[in-house]
Amino acid sequence: MTGTRSSAPSSPSAGEPQGSAREREIVEARVVVTSPGRNFVTLKLVTRSGVYGLGDATLNGRELAVASYLQDHVVPNLIGRDAGRIEDTWQFLHRGAYWRRGPVTMTAIAAVDVALWDILGKMAGLPLYRLLGGRSREGALVYGHANGRDIGEASDAVGGFLEQGFLAVRAQCGVPGVKKAYGISSGKAYEPAESELPAETVWNTPRYLETAPKLFERLRADHGSQVELLHDVHHRLSPIEAARLARDLEPYRLFWLEDATPAENQQAFELIRQHSVTALAVGEVFNSIWDCKHLIERQLIDYIRTTIVHGGGISHVRRLADFAALYQVRTGFHGATDLSPVTMGAALHFDTWVPNFGIQEYMFHSEETDAVFPHDYALREGRLHVGDTPGHGVDLDEALAAKYPYAPKQLPVARLEDGSMWDW
Ligand code: EZ4
Ligand code: CO
Secondary structure (H helix, E strand, C coil), rough: CCCEECCCCCCCCCCCCCCCCCHEEEEEEEEEEEECCCCCEEEEEEECCCCEEEECCCCCCCCHHHHHHHHHHHHHHHHHHHHHHHHHHHHHHHHHHHCCHHHHHHHHHHHHHHHHHHHHHHCCCEEEHHHHHHCCCEEEEEEEEECCCCCHHHHHHHHHHHHHCCEEEEEEEEECCCCCCEEEECCCCCCCCCCCCCEEEEEEHHHHHHHHHHHHHHHHHHHHCCCCCEECCCCCCCCHHHHHHHHHHHHHCCCCECCCCCCCCCCCCHHHHCCCCCCCEEEECCEEEEEEEHHHCCCCEEEECCHEEEEECCHHEEEEEEEECCCCCCECCCCCCCCCCCHHHHHHHHHHCCCCCCECCCCCHHHHHHHHEEEEEEEEECEEEEECCCCCECCCCCCHHHHCCCEEEEEECCECCCCCCCCC
């Protein structure tokens, strides 16, 4: 899918200053959908001088909605614009749509925003973290995903991450009597969107509430007090159940307990806070500062997980992070494999700069994905390090991408044992 202006990219004309408005004009915008192991949507913007920028636009299980939003409604507005007007373009797309917020809109805006920051970096000859304000740390602490069908298997998986040098690990395990619990995959790597139509999973709150504290008791016994341990409830509990779990997990000092209860009602977290000092994280499904304003102002959370691709890009998430810093809330960006290497690259530059950094989620992408998106970030001793390539440092091999056509996949759903729909 593509949109172009009649004149193709050309080299800058003699006498024109480097990075002039004419050189910065966006002359081509392409939406690339590819499935190297899983689906990714990428926006490529090209300027008259031939510099291009890439933005991730992947919304797991709803990919083509964002592709259409971009291709049909955003691309016609981009051709002819000055790629240097990052803030104005953000405001134009956000205010101009009239219909603000929501995952589809904010993911589409994020793709444009990240592509424009990438272009700015390439034109300036600077890596993105330098544009944001420079380095605050050497590397970004990351956490891996350990899971097992039972507690023993999950503990072995945590041990595997520690052997690889990870300093922080998220742990999930199966719940006795519950078929297909969250976080446990049939394959080796955890990959939630497994089938064309949603897989049906089962949920049982009392059994889960019995199992989770036992898992962390075992992990501390097996692996000691140093490793940072994290856990994701994936929105399954009511506020009072979440409060009980947070209290029961206190002895095991989690780095955080994630998505303990849904947060459409931000006041729900007040109940958890009243009962526990376990650190709380939420926000991978948020897409705007307004989704977490109360949570942050009332100091109901410790980490905000909203990341660049689903949160309106660098321009909006930077505001969110600055606001969070006022309340000592730190960042802990979502980083599952459905966020493409383009998001991971942009997020790592952000993590390298942002003063109130907490941690970065990191799951290895497949070899096919890494080949389609060559990048310069690298894992060393439990931290991810960005390179000094101008922009965000992630590229797209379009010829290779074309070999992996879109393959429809949806996220699972969850039901209680009596058949009632539940939160997945
Ligand atoms: O289920 O990214 O913390 N990580 C997560 C993820 C999400 C998927 C949804 O697409 O909860 O695994
Ligand atoms: Co999560």
